[in-house]
Amino acid sequence: MYQSIKENLYRLKENKLFELSVVTVIIISALEIGAKTFELSDQAYSFTSILDAFITLFFLVEICIRFIADNNKRHFFKKGWNVFDTLVVLVSLIPIDNSEMALLARLVRVFRVLRMVSVVPELRVLINSLLKAMPQLGYVILLMFIIFYIYAAIGSFVFKDINPKLWGDIAISMLTLFRIMTFEDWTDIQYETMEVYPWSWVFYLTFIFFTAFAFLNMVIGIVVNVMEEEHASMRKSKEPSLTELQQELAEIKALIKQQSSQQ
Structure with missing residues (x-):
């Protein structure tokens, strides 16, 4: 029952x-x-x-x-x-x-x-891929934090007198750098400091290269790689294993022998 x-x-x-x-x-x-x-x-x-x-x-x-x-x-x-x-x-x-x-x-x-x-299985694959990628992403995030910290310290020391609201201390400077990394009106910040330090564009361009281009692409690459592995394991789990096929063949052989013996 x-x-x-x-x-x-x-x-x-x-x-x-x-x-x-x-x-x-x-x-x-x-x-x-x-x-x-x-x-x-x-x-x-x-x-x-x-x-x-x-x-x-x-x-x-x-x-x-x-x-x-x-x-x-x-x-x-x-x-x-x-x-x-x-x-x-x-x-x-x-x-x-x-x-x-x-x-x-x-x-x-x-x-x-x-x-x-x-x-939805496809959504589970995405979430599982993201969770499995977290250990590898942790090192990238740590390295990104180090770059943020170095550039924030430099920005706070050099640009503090130009605009204390954006470069007053290292914490505010890191928020400003996050705004620059997301390209939110970052040229206004750059032109403001270039009026005092004409070569300050080097500071912004190198920071954007490290963060927006290099590190973000590393994050995408890690997630995509883990996602491919998750899709492969999902396909493998759906395919019948060799042991299961052998068992089915053994059952078929036993059934054939039984029918032949009865005849």
Whole structure:
């Protein structure tokens, strides 16, 4: 009985229509959260409350289906996305009205939109790639911070008297350099210092070369490389392994021998 229910739920979980319905409910949940940020009439507020209860119940049923249909329940909560989905669903059960946890419940309902990532495999690949790239990105970020710190110290010492609002201390100078790196009106800052120090353009151009060109391209290269590895592992996991093929061949041979012996 239980095995039959489990098989039916597994087929339901793997059904594309079921996956599409989950995505649809997540989109409706996002729209419902956005609607609550506006001033609503009493009827509209009542409708959104009913809709919120339906969405919470739907997600509760969906996570139960996934848990029952899973072949290895001991490892179900060892997967990060399963833990995230379960926490979001459980905290969503907290009543919003007349509760000290009302603010937390509202915030968690916002995170229900992130469930789109756990449902769509392609989005999971992107997030997993970004997380796996973080250790390598850490060294690039550290090196970028060192460059920022050196240039901020130079800028603070040299340009402080020109514009204290932009170069008053090393912290403000780093914010100014971040503005330069993002090309937000950086030429105005450059021309201002060039009126006093004509060769100060060298300071800006070298900084932009190191940060906007060199380091950002390194970040992109690392993320793309990890993403390719993640896609390759995903394709490999979908392909049947050699052991599985050997087992299937052995079963076919055993079946053929059994039929031949009966004849």
